[in-house]
Amino acid sequence: MINEIGHFALVLALGLAAAQALFSLLGAAQRNLTWMTIGRRAAYLQFFALTLSFAALTKAFLVSDFSLLVVAENSHSAKPLIFKFAGVWGNHEGSILLWVLILALFGAAVSRFGRGLPTTLQARVIGVQGLIGLGFLAFIVATSDPFVRIFPAPLDGRDLNPLLQDIGLAIHPPMLYLGYVGFSMAFAFAIAALLEGRVDAAWGRWVRPWTLVAWIFLTGGISLGSWWAYYELGWGGWWFWDPVENVSFMPWLTGTALLHSAIVVEKREALRSWTILLAILTFSLSLIGTFIVRSGLLTSVHAFAVDPERGVFILLLLAIAIGGSLLLFAWRAPDMKGGGLFAPISREGGLLLNNLLLATATATVFIGTLYPLIIEAINGAKISIGPPFYNQTFVPIMLPLLVAMGIGPLLPWKRGDMAKLAGRLKLVLLLTLFVMGLVYWQDREQLWPMFGIGLAAWVIISALLELANRVGLPKVSVGNAWQRAKGLPRAAYGMTLAHIGLAVAVIGMVGSSFWTEEFIGLMKPGDSQEVAGYHFKLEKMEAFQGPNYQARRAVVTVNASDDGGYVMKPEQRLYPVRKQNTTEAAIRTTFLGDVYVTLGEVQKDGVVLRISFRSLIPWLWMGALLLVLGGLLSLSDRRVRVAAPAAGKRT
Amino acid sequence: MGRKQRRLIIIALSALCLAAAAALVMLAFRDNIVFFFGPTEIKEGKVQPGKRIKIGGLVVEGSVVKAGEKVSFSITDGSENVDISYVGILPDLFREGQGIVAEGVLNQNLAFTASEVLAKHDENYMPSEVADALKKSGHWKEGEEQ
Numbered sequence: 001m002i003n004e005i006g007h008f009a010l011v012l013a014l015g016l017a018a019a020q021a022l023f024s025l026l027g028a029a030q031r032n033l034t035w036m037t038i039g040r041r042a043a044y045l046q047f048f049a050l051t052l053s054f055a056a057l058t059k060a061f062l063v064s065d066f067s068l069l070v071v072a073e074n075s076h077s078a079k080p081l082i083f084k085f086a087g088v089w090g091n092h093e094g095s096i097l098l099w100v101l102i103l104a105l106f107g108a109a110v111s112r113f114g115r116g117l118p119t120t121l122q123a124r125v126i127g128v129q130g131l132i133g134l135g136f137l138a139f140i141v142a143t144s145d146p147f148v149r150i151f152p153a154p155l156d157g158r159d160l161n162p163l164l165q166d167i168g169l170a171i172h173p174p175m176l177y178l179g180y181v182g183f184s185m186a187f188a189f190a191i192a193a194l195l196e197g198r199v200d201a202a203w204g205r206w207v208r209p210w211t212l213v214a215w216i217f218l219t220g221g222i223s224l225g226s227w228w229a230y231y232e233l234g235w236g237g238w239w240f241w242d243p244v245e246n247v248s249f250m251p252w253l254t255g256t257a258l259l260h261s262a263i264v265v266e267k268r269e270a271l272r273s274w275t276i277l278l279a280i281l282t283f284s285l286s287l288i289g290t291f292i293v294r295s296g297l298l299t300s301v302h303a304f305a306v307d308p309e310r311g312v313f314i315l316l317l318l319a320i321a322i323g324g325s326l327l328l329f330a331w332r333a334p335d336m337k338g339g340g341l342f343a344p345i346s347r348e349g350g351l352l353l354n355n356l357l358l359a360t361a362t363a364t365v366f367i368g369t370l371y372p373l374i375i376e377a378i379n380g381a382k383i384s385i386g387p388p389f390y391n392q393t394f395v396p397i398m399l400p401l402l403v404a405m406g407i408g409p410l411l412p413w414k415r416g417d418m419a420k421l422a423g424r425l426k427l428v429l430l431l432t433l434f435v436m437g438l439v440y441w442q443d444r445e446q447l448w449p450m451f452g453i454g455l456a457a458w459v460i461i462s463a464l465l466e467l468a469n470r471v472g473l474p475k476v477s478v479g480n481a482w483q484r485a486k487g488l489p490r491a492a493y494g495m496t497l498a499h500i501g502l503a504v505a506v507i508g509m510v511g512s513s514f515w516t517e518e519f520i521g522l523m524k525p526g527d528s529q530e531v532a533g534y535h536f537k538l539e540k541m542e543a544f545q546g547p548n549y550q551a552r553r554a555v556v557t558v559n560a561s562d563d564g565g566y567v568m569k570p571e572q573r574l575y576p577v578r579k580q581n582t583t584e585a586a587i588r589t590t591f592l593g594d595v596y597v598t599l600g601e602v603q604k605d606g607v608v609l610r611i612s613f614r615s616l617i618p619w620l621w622m623g624a625l626l627l628v629l630g631g632l633l634s635l636s637d638r639r640v641r642v643a644a645p646a647a648g649k650r651t
Numbered sequence: 652m653g654r655k656q657r658r659l660i661i662i663a664l665s666a667l668c669l670a671a672a673a674a675l676v677m678l679a680f681r682d683n684i685v686f687f688f689g690p691t692e693i694k695e696g697k698v699q700p701g702k703r704i705k706i707g708g709l710v711v712e713g714s715v716v717k718a719g720e721k722v723s724f725s726i727t728d729g730s731e732n733v734d735i736s737y738v739g740i741l742p743d744l745f746r747e748g749q750g751i752v753a754e755g756v757l758n759q760n761l762a763f764t765a766s767e768v769l770a771k772h773d774e775n776y777m778p779s780e781v782a783d784a785l786k787k788s789g790h791w792k793e794g795e796e797q
Contacts, residue, residue, distance in 0.1 A: 234743070344660050356665055360672045367676055382687035382783065384705060386754075392679040397672065520739055522719035581743040600740035601717060608720050610740050 006056025007147035014137040016046035020130030028123040036123040047108035067153035076159035086170030093146035124192035159577035168228035176221030180286040182214025187283030204265030216631035223624035234583030246369040247289030254282040257358040268340040273333040345416040350408025364393040406462035452510035459503035490637040498630030505623025511616025518612035532613035570599040689784030690731040707752040707781040728788040744770035750781035
């Protein structure tokens, strides 16, 4: 019964999305208030219907109702409750349902919090949201219905892929989707602005908080996925330049650019059409990501051709959304007059450089990700493009970006003074050189760590100096500076924190790439091994039974002069339902790096252990956390918040 | 500086960025594209030894020999076999009879030294490259039964 209600609510949501799009867009064109109100109500109702539908599916997973095909294929009665819950989106149908649920959530949010927007702009944003929802709901109903029954219902399910039975991965997809789909707001605002024919400072102010929300979630989602790969896949890598990762990384890059260019629109009314284009591109990349992951294109171009229904459907949606919006852009954007003037050496100039570099970097990732697919589609040749490609293209573009990050925030708006800038940079450069010297003193064999960490130091020192300058240091007294510091807007701290976060993450990347020490080898109980100053001893092997798996684990004692005297227990698990093994690494985090032990093959004369010290890895996660915190701090700024959500005034 | 000149600077800067990116991509393409081959193509001598490639096939039953962290095994597409040696921990999903993909270098005797072994797969436990290699050699059916 509940399944039928869920199914009905899903179809109802499709109709409501159509009503939302139709009434809002026509209402805005005709300036008909009643229609626009109906559109707004439809957005609420659509969200409600989808919540109901999603709740019904969730219940089916929680009570293990195997009469539903998705539940039977992706769940198992013995699975822990939390993973039954996470299993709702651990499959194609459920995850697309979650996608539209989040879309509807944003649609309802703009209906609720967007009262401060001009009425027609708000209606158009809601209308565009409705259109996107319509497309994806049609996709679900036509090709990916989660409420398909099977008869007779099997006694038990096929279980969720054990690799996905993990808390990090349970929250990773919803975060990622909140990010992806969140960019639909920026997109909707861009399309609405093109329809209105007006982009001004106020528009920049409205679009920024929504973009920021999406960016925060996407940052969190990508970091969680990376962290999961690090501890779950068992070999300590955290980024593989895998197409699945790349497609989430591209909207992050353009989204970051958008966040910066929207500031220029808000402060100076410059870069307007570029910002609109960025908003369209960012959401388009999110859609392309959804398409590539959800169409099965990655597993094989052939699989895509054999079961083309889903792929062709999303491809069609993609063509309409991206093609339509770009056409609209080409048609309406030339009407927009150029904005405020600025000199090349200025805050605007710095932000423009940021945008150029981020866009170029996105282009390289885009080529690297899609080129193999295109080649295979054309002549069937199988090629792959791995990390070395990105190290030679993406990384060199990021280096000048880091240099610019240290300079841009020190520049004033409109016109910068070279002499003044040079004076400020002298101190930053001096301190940076000092840090580089320290790094060189630690590691004289290679130069990359010195440059990488030097660049990160450059960014951090400059960010701190900029903050000090803002509060008047060193000219005013400390007490006075403290007063000023309290008065600074939170967005200022948000920026400083986020920039420092990125730099800290860069330190983690450099450290883990260049200074990781590793041992792989056969050990018998009683054997010892020395790695990175730590003394590891394999004490014994144990076997035990988990809730839905059997496991073997090694008991390893670790001793070091400063941090030692503890036990690590890496595991190997076998999930009998899917006959699949997983590796559970044992990780101990210290300030300077992770001690990371994984259990390999168990052989008759011992076990293969992989013991490594992964330098500075915790800095990477810390940096990601700082990025998210910086975003949240910015979002909590009253100036940003008043701008869009919960605004009282009607203009 | 007038609006025109400023715009010119921006356009020049963008062009510079794009040109640099294009140059980087072309350079990286020259060295870093890794081609995929099946065992039959390797035995036919289509691959130049010493070049970095990916190969894939089904792990031959009973061919896996482990000595500590050193592993050797053969893969097949049903017609031809290729011997692979590898040092390290094999992925969780590595099993005899299962499809795998390895990246590494072929030597003069047409034996393969892998630097990386992947047992990444779709729901049917078959890397897409391996499925295609099996289809090419005409042993797709047999492959499925293994």
